[in-house]
Amino acid sequence: MPSADKRELRLISWNVNGLRAVMKKEPNFVEIFESLDADVFAIQETKLQEGQIDLDLPGYHQVWSYAERKGYSGTAVFSREEPLQVIHFTDCAEADNEGRVCALEFERFWFVNVYTPNSQDGLKRLDTRMAWDTSFRELLSRLAQEKPVVSCGDFNVAHEEIDLKNPDTNHFNAGFSDEERESFTRLLDAGFTDSFRHLYPDLTDAYSWWSYRMRARERNVGWRIDYFIVSNSIAENIRGAAILNEIYGSDHCPVELMLEI
Helix, strand or coil: CCHHHCCEEEEEEEECCCHHHHHCCCCCHHHHHHHHCCCEEEEECCCCCCCCCCCCCCCCEEEEECECCCCCCCEEEEECCCCCEEECCCCCCCCCCECCEEEEECCCCEEEEEECCCCCHHHCCHHHHHHHHHHHHHHHHHHHCCCCEEEEEECCCCCCHHHECCHHHCCCCCCCCHHHHHHHHHHHHCCEEEHHHHHCCCCCCCCCEECCCCCCCCCCCEECCEEEEEEHHHHHHEEEEEECCCCCCCCECCEEEEEEC
16 A cells, blocks of 8 residues: 555544543533544443433444443444444453444454453452453454454553552452453464554553542552554554543543554
């Protein structure tokens, strides 16, 4: 593909921790959405059932995945380009009814939005999490055989010690267990690049999620668990990656990828 034929896309991902709640805040979700002016905007943890919200986003196609359980999980993608096809499942029996994936095929790439299951306190859902990770990795690998993949979302893991404020006290906790971190390594090893670390391999204190407790966000005691990963074949097309920690409304902040494709 000649370089002159490429264009730079602005891609945004945000775990909103309840879309209806963010709609009631100031600024509300639509105001934030419009200010970011993304080509593709992905959200996780919508906590919605079909018909519970009517979002007016002129110029964007809307794709939603809903959990069977009310007020739980859920993902959505809003894109200027109309998708050629959409996938809502990973073939993970343990979690495929939780609305955790929106995979959209565009002309030049697959865009996969994910809300990875949390292993929960005491790692009591770790087996489900590991089964999900395997199914998700197989999905991305399969799609990458067709065209480059861009995947984003809340992966619910801080990959390396640099990705959270207090690694020493979290090695046995959900989001930083050896099993989850090794699983994320296997995902990258399957042919994908962590876009933020590609540009900023040594940047510290860069987090996308903070507990609501103990003034964690004010003190920047956080975790980087929201990612954009891309097929290795397009890693050199990354033009920018950012954590938009000036945007409030959720316990997560949006993350951004600028990609030429």
